[in-house]
Amino acid sequence: MHKHSDNDAILLVDDDIPFTRLVGKYLIDAGYDVSIRHNGLQAIEFTKSYTPQLIILDLMMPDTDGLTACKEIRKWYTGPILILTALNEEVDEIVGLEVGADDYIGKPLKPRVLLARIRALMRRDKDYAQSEDTVNVGNMAIYCRSRTVYIEDSLLDFTDAEFDLLVYLAKRAGTVVARDDIYNDILHFKYDGMDRTLDIRISRLRKKISAYENCRIKIKTVRLQGYLFVDNA
Structure with a gap:
């Protein structure tokens, strides 16, 4: 399946047409190439042919909702997915991250906050391209430039957000x-004291790593301090 890739492209998916026009214009004015779709099915079909650098995906949409679309798109798309959710919908935030989203932002949107989140997610590829190649x-061998991870001869599959966290911890093993x-x-x-984003990502890393019988890596929780990445040989 041939795909067109655009390093400045954002796919914005929301069924609220006035909202997408407003946000789309703001992002275009900020220098991005923006494509707009209005439901999850349209987003799925779009990403089969095009590879945006980032996807902004609303959760509550008709036909195919954001969670279903996110899970499906993750089968072939490895770039960052930023989900939109109404304030105080903690369950939706957690589930969204568990099906492969990299970050979430609450509605109503604050344009500057949205732009900061987008820039932070997009900055990662550039940062790792300039970083040490292998950890x-x-x-476990982590190749930063190609963003691939091996345990002996087995290739592990991580989302961008999971990969970034893995590298960060591994460099501080x-x-x-x-x-x-x-x-x-x-x-960023x-x-x-309440946010569970990190807990979810640590849990996902542990689950994927532990799926390999020969893996010696452990991510340990150190109570009241943080996390410890170790070779448990």
């Missing part, structure tokens, strides 16, 4: 990493 911990530091450096916002 080795135990029998053997050292307890504070929760606040991860929020500041990886999630301050931990408020």
Whole structure:
């Protein structure tokens, strides 16, 4: 399946037409190439032929909702997905992250906050292209430029958000990493004591890593301190 890729392209998916016009114009004025779709099915079909650098996906849409679309798109799309959710919908936020979204932002949107989240997600590819190419911990090898991870001869599958967190922890293997530091450096916002984004991502990393019988890597929780990435040989 041939795909066209655009490094400045954003796919905005929401059934609220006035909203997409307003946000689309704001993003275009900020220098991005924006494509707009109004339901999950349209988003799925679009990403089969085109590869935007980032997808903004609303949860509540007719026909095919955002969660269903996100899960389907993740079968072939590895770029960042930012989900839109109404305020206080914690369940939707958690489920959205579990099906493969990288981050979420609440409605009503604050344009500057949206732009900051977009820039943070898009900045990752550039950061890793300039970083050390290979990180080795135990029998895990992480290749930053190609964004691939191997345990011995087995290739692991991670979303962009999971990969970023994995590299961050692996580069600090053997050292307890504070929760606040991860929020500041990886999630790019301050931990408020309630947010569960990091807990979900750590859980997903552990699940994927532990699926390989030969993997010696463990991500340990250090109570009241943070996380410890270790070779448990």
